[in-house]
Every structure is written in structure tokens, then in C-alpha cells.
Ligand SMILES: O=C(O)CCC(=O)C(=O)O
């Protein structure tokens with residue numbers, strides 16, 4: 001599973017370069033063989049022509065008699081040998097050997113990479129046609145997808161019963177068909193017609209099937225589908241006649257975002273989903289009540305060391321308390337932490353709040369590793385810095401979690417704290433609930449990848465060396481539902497973060513409990 005992190009994809013480019021060299025070797029060997037045979041055939045043709053010019057004269061000469069005999073014995077044996085020579089098999093063998101020693105993506109990776117593109121398309125409201133010509137979120141890259149490339153995304157969507165995206169991408173495949181395509185128009189039409197039917201547009205599906213049958217009159221499935229669609233249409237027409245309307249109850253084709261909300265299989269919360277997407281796109285202004293009286297300042301938090309080198313603090317929100325510290329992780333530290341984490345990366349998991357078990361989920365796609373303070377001075381230093389930044393005790397904190405997000409990597413809206421009903425969350429953690437989160441940004445991100453708080457309409461944009469800090473719990477110890485947040489899908493780039501989750505125990509005298517009305521709201 002390598003689509004989940006950019007670091008894993010690096011080795012794959014190397015694999016491709018080795019495969020290209022091997023294929024070049026294969027072609028060269030084949031060409032040498034063909035060149036030899038071409039030379040021979042010319043030579044023999046020339047000799048043969050001059051002989052055939054005057055057959056009796058030619059054969060009377062003993063040298064010619066000898067040469068002809070030689071050609072048809074030893075020479076032809078050599079030609080025969082070269083003809084049967086298998087100059088390709090070693091190169092074919094190489095490819096299977098490479099499979100054992102080099103990094104190859106799997107079909108699962110292909111599915112993951114395709115669904116990552118679909119996720120980006122939805123979250124950022126990008127048009128299929130724009131993605132296909134390399135335009136991502138308004139930024140043009142010099143990439144052009146072929147008809148086959150689009151077809152494959154359509155096919156992957158089809159496998160996932162995602163007929164809306166099947167239609168979008170199969171249409172794009174059709175638009176991009178040209179003389180160089182290895183793709184059959186009829187194959188595309190078949191997927192398109194069936195998905196169109198599945199989306200409730202029977203009339204259009206039937207029309208596409210007619211077009212398909214013009215191209216392939218004997219297409220068995222198309223013939224069957226045509227019958228079926230006609231019957232379905234008749235039923236619909238009968239119903240509409242009874243109702244007295246014109247029967248156009250077809251759903252319109254729409255590449256827009258709005259349409260997505262209706263059809264999104266996990267539209268558990270439509271308004272939040274919309275807020276989330278707008279925040280990811282950077283199209284939301286934070287609430288006035290949030291930005292009011294926000295300041296930037298240098299702080300020492302009462303730490304003697306910081307009096308000499310104060311931290312650069314930017315307030316993001318007062319309630320809940322969210323701040324960003326700038327320049328609190330050095331490039332040299334980042335490098336070491338990345339090198340330590342890389343070999344230990346595993347697909348990030350989430351806790352099943354019923355069983356308490358850790359499992360992978362499509363709503364969190366990244367790779368992560370945990371690093372202990374005792375493993376390296378740099379980790380201890382960074383954790384000490386978290387202590388200075390937050391004033392909180394690190395005694396009950398979790399280890400530092402290093403995360404890398406790949407193409408489309410994301411973490412959908414969630415709380416970092418465990419809710420009451422999540423009976424098994426942190427059950428093994430003696431420190432109680434997660435009182436606060438510190439997230440270090442260890443990279444800039446070219447496009448996308450913000451940390452967003454949909455309810456606050458505010459976003460933290462990754463900035464290498466900066467760190468976000470917020471309290472997840474209110475003074476009463478209750479979870480603050482306004483801290484619900486997400487990691488937006490990365491469009492372009494490799495996003496690195498480190499999370500430090502700080503727990504309740506040990507903070508009793510640092511951040512004492514307070515009584516307050518429970519005006520938390522769920523959204
Ligand atoms: O990566 C981010 O921007 C946020 C990550 C996050 O919220 C988490 O890991 O809990």
C-alpha cells in the first residue's frame with residue numbers, strides 16, 4: 001500500500017526507470033536480430049536475382065555452383081538459427097525478477113490513487129475536463145490525460161458502484177478518443193449507458209445503447225440491455241401518462257458540486273460537509289466573533305529560556321483557544337524526524353470506538369509512525385518545546401506521531417478527544433482524555449492540505465516550522481465540540497506533520513477545572 005504516502009511513491013519512479021532500460025534492451029536485441037536477417041535477405045536476393053537473370057550461364061560457373069550450394073547449406077542454417085533465436089526471454093525474465101526486488105504498485109494502489117483523484121475532484125469542486133488536461137484547483141500543470149487514462153478512472157468508479165463519476169469520466173474518455181487511442185468507443189459507451197441507466201436516465205441510456213449497437217450490431221449485452229431499457233421506459237411512460245406529465249423525470253447531467261451533496265454516499269451531515277469543502281478551498285471567512293481582537297505577539301510563557309528567544313505567537317481563535325506558533329521547529333530537526341519515521345511508516349489507523357480496536361479507514365488516509373522522547377535528543381527537545389509552548393505537563397502525553405499524507409491524503413472532520421459514548425477510547429490511557437493538541441507542520445504544501453475547523457470557518461495553512469495548538473476540552477473537562485477539525489486532501493505536494501496529544505492527568509494545577517454552563521452544541 002503505497003498510494004497513502006508520497007515517500008513511498010519515490011521508489012516507484014526508480015522502478016519505472018529500470019523497466020524502461022530493460023524494455024530498451026529488449027527492443028535493441030530484437031532490432032539486432034532483425035538487422036542481421038534484413039542484411040541477409042538483401043544479400044541473398046541480390047545473388048539470387050543475378051543468378052535468375054541467366055540461369056544456365058550462372059550454374060555453368062563452378063564458383064557460382066559452389067556459392068549457391070553454400071548459401072543453401074551453411075548460410076541458411078545460420079539464418080534459421082538466428083530466426084529461432086529467443087533474444088527476448090531474458091528481458092521478460094528480468095521483469096518478473098524485478099517484481100521480487102523492486103517497488104511495484106498493486107491493483108489496490110491503482111484503486112487508491114484513482115479514488116484519491118475523485119476525492120480531490122469532489123472536495124475542491126474541480127471539473128472532470130479540467131483535471132484531464134492537468135488543471136488542478138485553477139493551477140495549470142503540464143499533464144494531459146489520455147482517453148485510456150480517463151477510462152480507467154471511470155472503470156474504477158464503476159467497480160465502486162459510483163455511477164456519477166463513472167459517467168463523468170467515461171464522457172471524458174469519449175471526448176478524448178482519437179486515432180492514437182487503444183480504446184474502443186463501444187466499450188466506453190457500454191459503461192456509459194449502463195451507469196446512465198443506474199442514475200435514472202433511462203431514455204439517455206437507451207440512446208447510447210442505440211449508438212453502441214450501430215458500432216457493434218451483434219453486441220450481445222447491448223442487445224439485452226436495449227430490450228430491458230425499452231421495457232423500463234415503457235413502464236415509466238405508462239406511469240407518467242397516468243400522472244398526466246410528459247414523462248421527463250430524468251435526472252439532469254451535472255458536473256457541479258451541489259449535485260454531489262445529494263448523491264454523496266456518506267453525506268452524514270450536509271451543512272458541515274459543505275463548510276468543510278469551502279474551508280478546504282480557502283473560500284470561507286472566519287466568523288467575525290472569531291477574528292475579533294486577535295493579535296500576534298512574542299511570548300515567553302514565563303519560561304526563563306524563552307525570555308532570550310521568545311516564541312512568535314499568532315492567535316487564531318479565543319473560544320475555543322487556538323493559536324499558531326511560527327518557527328518552532330528547525331529544518332535540521334525536521335530532517336532527522338523524517339528520517340527516523342520513514343522506515344517505520346504504517347498506514348494510519350483510527351480507533352473503533354465500540355471495540356477500541358485500531359483499524360484503517362477511508363476517511364483517514366496517510367502513513368504514520370510514533371517516536372519516543374528517549375529515542376533521540378531531537379525528539380526530547382521538541383517535546384520540551386511543546387511543554388514551553390503550552391505550559392502543560394508532558395508526563396501523560398502520547399508519543400510524537402509523525403504523519404505523511406500522499407496524493408489525496410486526508411482526515412475527514414473529527415474530534416481529537418474521546419466522547420462519552422466512545423466508551424473504549426483511551427480506556428488504556430491512564431492520562432484520561434486528550435486535553436490539547438499540538439500539530440507541527442514539517443513541510444509546506446504546494447496545493448491543498450489545510451487543517452480546517454468547519455464550525456469556526458477557520459483554517460490553518462501548513463507552513464514549514466509552524467505549530468498549531470488548541471484545547472480540545474473545556475475547563476469543565478467536557479469535550480469542546482467546536483474543535484471538530486479535518487485535514488483537507490493534499491492536491492499537490494507532500495504534507496508532513498507531527499502530532500503531540502496532551503492528556504488531562506497532570507494538568508490539574510496548571511489548567512484547573514472550572515465550573516461553567518454546558519452550552520456545548522453538536523453540529
Ligand atoms: O494533518 C492535519 O492537518 C490534521 C491532522 C489531525 O487532525 C489528526 O491527525 O488528528
Ligand SMILES: [Fe+2]
Nearest residue numbers: 414415416485
Ligand atoms: Fe485531529
